[in-house]
Amino acid sequence: MPAETVVRLTSWEQLQAAAGDDAFVRYDVGPAFAGGWAVDGAVAFVRPTPSRRLSLALLGGAPGVALLLSSLAADPEVLGGRRPTAVSLPVELEPLLHQHFRAMGGADWEWFWTTAAPSFVPGEQDLTVLDNCADAEELAAFLAEVSPSASARPGDAGNERWVGVRDDGGALVACGAMQRTVGGSPHLAGIAVRPDRRGEGLGAAVTAALTRRALALDGVCTLAMYSDNAVARSLYLRLGYRVGHAWATRVIQLLG
Secondary structure (H helix, E strand, O other): OOHHHOEEEOOHHHHHHHOOOOHHHHHHHOOOOOOEEEEOOEEEEEEEOOOOOEEEEEEEOHHHHHHHHHHHHHOHHHHOOOOOOEEEEEHHHHHHHHHOEEEEEEEEEEEEEEOOOOOOOOOHHHOEEEOOOOOHHHHHHHHHHHOOOOOOOOOOOOOOEEEEEEOOOOOEEEEEEEEEOOOOOEEEEEEEEOHHHOOOOHHHHHHHHHHHHHHHHHOOEEEEEEOOOHHHHHHHHHOOOEEEEEEEEEEEEEOO
8 A cells, every 4th residue: 555545643633533532542542642644444553552562553444444454564664664563453353464464462352431430339338448559569469369461560650549358357359450541541450359259249349439539530431351251341331331442452473
């Protein structure tokens, strides 16, 4: 595809307009815009992943997404020479990747958002505020055992608030954190419950309390989950979240 058919987006406002004021662009990307491109019916933009890698996210219809992927594969300079290590795109468009790239692993995940405060959930009265630094070692050990794929990193400066539940002996049985997206919006992460305490509503209590706090501060809250977690999806939908996007993220390498 000729490079001149790709339009360079130089501001977050341009990306918002090209993406139709998409909620993910609004809350996850935000003014911390790192570069974007558009063709008719699709956009691409650079974003860091929770693992600190560079990812290229694509949104839009199949023809436009296919053109952007073709452009990247044919001439990385079209995208400013910024060759990503991974690509995220709507899960139904994932087969388009294989026309130009070798996919070497990744995950399917869903991004949620809400502007509606959930009702009080039984169990919230048992929550305690945890310290991001003083409790970091305990939180890290708990997540490593209970939810090793959690993106939250206890002790990181980006964690604004941790809450948890302890049993009668003082052991942690549930936790969750409120962070910020690169765009500055509240984002929940590290929501985890010890296996023997699941089904008691502790995850709902953690999520509801943190969501309500985020909405009081900013009027919006976001979160993400792996697509194979049907229990979590049901919980988030019950608390008023909506699915903004179902993504496929793949580590990529050019064919040939």
